[in-house]
Every structure is written in structure tokens, then in C-alpha cells.
Amino acid sequence: MSMGTSETPTLIGRPSVEAAGMPPRKRKPLGxxxxxxxxxxxxxxxxxxxxxxxxxxxxxxxxxxxxxxxxxxxxxxxxxxVGLANYWHLFHDPQFLRALWNTTLYSLGVVPTQTVLALFLALIVNQIRGKTFFRVAYYLPQVTSTIAVSVMFIFIFSQQGLLNQFLHLFGIQGPTYTNDPKFALASLMVMAIWSTSGQFMMIYLAGLQDIPDEIYEAAALDGASGWRMLRYITIPSLRRVTFFVVVMSLIGTYQVFDQAYVVSGGDGGPLNSTMTVVLDVFTKGFKTMQMGYASAMAFVLFFIILILTLIQHYIMGREK
Incomplete structure (x- = not known):
């Protein structure tokens, strides 16, 4: 072939229909x-x-x-x-604003705590024998009825409950925590952390078992300690798992209803200290029959969760 001659390059292997100068084949109709x-x-x-x-x-x-x-x-x-009047009235409704504040505090207390606790438990269970037993033991609260768990914690936090009996050994007389505005919301947080940490521990445990052992072996040969392996290998490798856990936990905490309903008797007390957004939606929609207003509250909650999820996705993307 001469240097000045240009020639259409052909593909290695079977030439395409266009390269062979043949018309493209028509797709056969389904039989x-x-x-x-x-x-x-x-x-x-x-x-x-x-x-x-x-x-x-x-x-x-x-x-x-x-x-x-x-x-x-x-x-x-x-x-x-009424157009946007329901949405406009939300941000001038003291009970809704209090419910949103309580739900936000509840989420800020539960999400980081149960995420760290779930990771900690998963790291321990992943290093010991008898993983099946600990999986069942830690996951058991998740499959237990929420009503039963709420009643159990009401007994624990009562005036003569197990917590006050333990504190009495040190000369401390505690209140009925679920009836005290200072401790009622914190009682719900403890209840949620206890009942859901096992579920997220299972997710973290699955993520830990997907990390190849060769990475840890190579790091050990380079002299990396256990803390450095945790910081530079384990936690970065679990980034997607952490994102999933945080998002699911965030959605669950902003939609909390049953624990608050049982503990407060359905009125969000004492003094609206356990009033959550979903409990307020239930109260407005099915007690006072303001279903249009309750629907507006539900969609505002949806957009809040959506925005928080997008922010979390943006942060995780920047870290990656």
C-alpha cells in the first residue's frame, strides 16, 4: 500500500455491517x-x-x-x-413548630448515636465466634412489637421502675421520666436507639464481610495498626453503607409516631414535649378532622426529609 493512499480501517475480528458496505439488518419482529x-x-x-x-x-x-x-x-x-393557605398556616402554628423542633432534636439525638453504636457492635461481632447468636440477639428488638417495647420502657422509666431502683442504690431519687417534660423526649430517644441499633448492626456487618481480607493483610505488612486500619480502610470502605444507614435512620426518626403515641397517650404530652410531626398529622387529620391541613403537614415533612437526604448525598459525594 502506498503512503499517500488512505484506506478505511477495519475492525479486528468480524467486520460490522456498515464497514462491509451492506445495509443494516432489520430487527426481526417478535415471534x-x-x-x-x-x-x-x-x-x-x-x-x-x-x-x-x-x-x-x-x-x-x-x-x-x-x-x-x-x-x-x-x-x-x-x-x-384555600390554595396555599394550609402551607402558609403551618409556619404560624405553634404546635406544628414545636412538633418539628421535637422531631429534629429526636433525630439529632438518635441518628448519630445509633449509627456509631451499630458500627461498634458490628466491629465486635465480626471479630468473635458465634456471629449467628449475636445477630439474633441484637436483631431481636427489631422484630419485637413497638407497642410491647414502649410498654416495657414505660415500666423501666416509671417512678418505681428499674432505672430508679438502680439509682436508689446511689441515693438518687429519679422522677417518672416519661411524665417529666425534661426527660420525656430523651426517654423516646433511648427507646429508639435500643430497638433499632441491631438492625443497622446487621447492615454494617454485611458491609464488613464484603471488604477483602487482602487489604487488611497488605496494610498489616506495611505496619498499619488496628486504629489506622479502621480509619483508613474500614470506615472509607463502608461509606456507601453509612450513607444508607444514615438516610434510613433519618427517615425513620422523622416519621416516629407509635412510640410517641403510646408514651404520651396520643396527646404528645407532657406539655407537648413528645409531640412529633407525624403524631401532629394524626391529631389534625383524625381527631380534629382537618384532613387538608394534615395533608399539607405530611408533604412539608416529605420535602424536609428529601432535602436532608440530598444534603447527605452531596456531602458523601464530596468526601468520595
Missing amino acids: RNQKDEALAGYLFVLPAIASLVVFLLGPILVAFYISFFNFNFLDPENAKF
Whole structure:
């Protein structure tokens, strides 16, 4: 071949249809058997799609619609369109602002504590024998009824409960913690940390077992200590797991309802110290029948969780 001659390069292996100068092949239409298989696949997923539309997407759209109305399910014919008035009134409602503040404090107390505790427990369980036993033992509170756990902690934090009996050994007489505005919210935090740390420990344990042992062996040959391995290998390798744990924990804490309902008897007491956003939504929607206002509160909570999740995703992305 002469130096001045240009030639279309060919691919190594089988030449493409365009390189061979042939017209592209038309895709064959699906045969009858393939159409039947596709139809069978759609029919199999149809119940799941229908249930999502009827029980998830549909109620969300209806709730968003009625959030612009003064709406009562007992008298839907007299619903009155109020536009953004429900959303505007939220930020002038002292009870909602108190509920949002309580929920934020609750989240700030529970999320970091249970994340660190879950990681700590996972590191311990990953290094000892009998992992199955400890998995069951730490995960057991997660499958226990929330009502039963709440009743148990009400007894522990009562005037004659186990906590005060222990403090009495040191000459300390404690109050009924769930009825004291100073300690009621903290009691809910302790309850949540105890009941959910095992769940996130299981997630961290799975993440730890996915880290290759060769990385630790190479670090040990280079003289790295256990603390350095934890700081520079384990924690960075668990970044995605930590993001998942924090986001799920954040969503769970901002949606706390059942513990607050049981401990306070449904009124968020004492003195609104255990009033959470979801409990306030329940009170407005099903006790005072302000369903439009309650729907607006629910969507404000949704946007708060969404913003916090995006912030967390941005922070984790920058660290990466």
C-alpha cells in the first residue's frame, strides 16, 4: 500500500455491517412464542403495579390534591379551596413548630448515636465466634412489637421502675421520666436507639464481610495498626453503607409516631414535649378532622426529609 493512499480501517475480528458496505439488518419482529412470554411477564407484574397505583401512588396524589382544600372526610361535599393557605398556616402554628423542633432534636439525638453504636457492635461481632447468636440477639428488638417495647420502657422509666431502683442504690431519687417534660423526649430517644441499633448492626456487618481480607493483610505488612486500619480502610470502605444507614435512620426518626403515641397517650404530652410531626398529622387529620391541613403537614415533612437526604448525598459525594 502506498503512503499517500488512505484506506478505511477495519475492525479486528468480524467486520460490522456498515464497514462491509451492506445495509443494516432489520430487527426481526417478535415471534408468537416471544409475544406470549412478554405478555406473561406483564401479567405477572400487573398485580404489583396495580397495588402500587391503588395503595401508594393514588393516595399520594389524592393527599396532595386535598392539601389545597379545607377538607373533611365526614363532609367532603363542602370542601373549600384555600390554595396555599394550609402551607402558609403551618409556619404560624405553634404546635406544628414545636412538633418539628421535637422531631429534629429526636433525630439529632438518635441518628448519630445509633449509627456509631451499630458500627461498634458490628466491629465486635465480626471479630468473635458465634456471629449467628449475636445477630439474633441484637436483631431481636427489631422484630419485637413497638407497642410491647414502649410498654416495657414505660415500666423501666416509671417512678418505681428499674432505672430508679438502680439509682436508689446511689441515693438518687429519679422522677417518672416519661411524665417529666425534661426527660420525656430523651426517654423516646433511648427507646429508639435500643430497638433499632441491631438492625443497622446487621447492615454494617454485611458491609464488613464484603471488604477483602487482602487489604487488611497488605496494610498489616506495611505496619498499619488496628486504629489506622479502621480509619483508613474500614470506615472509607463502608461509606456507601453509612450513607444508607444514615438516610434510613433519618427517615425513620422523622416519621416516629407509635412510640410517641403510646408514651404520651396520643396527646404528645407532657406539655407537648413528645409531640412529633407525624403524631401532629394524626391529631389534625383524625381527631380534629382537618384532613387538608394534615395533608399539607405530611408533604412539608416529605420535602424536609428529601432535602436532608440530598444534603447527605452531596456531602458523601464530596468526601468520595
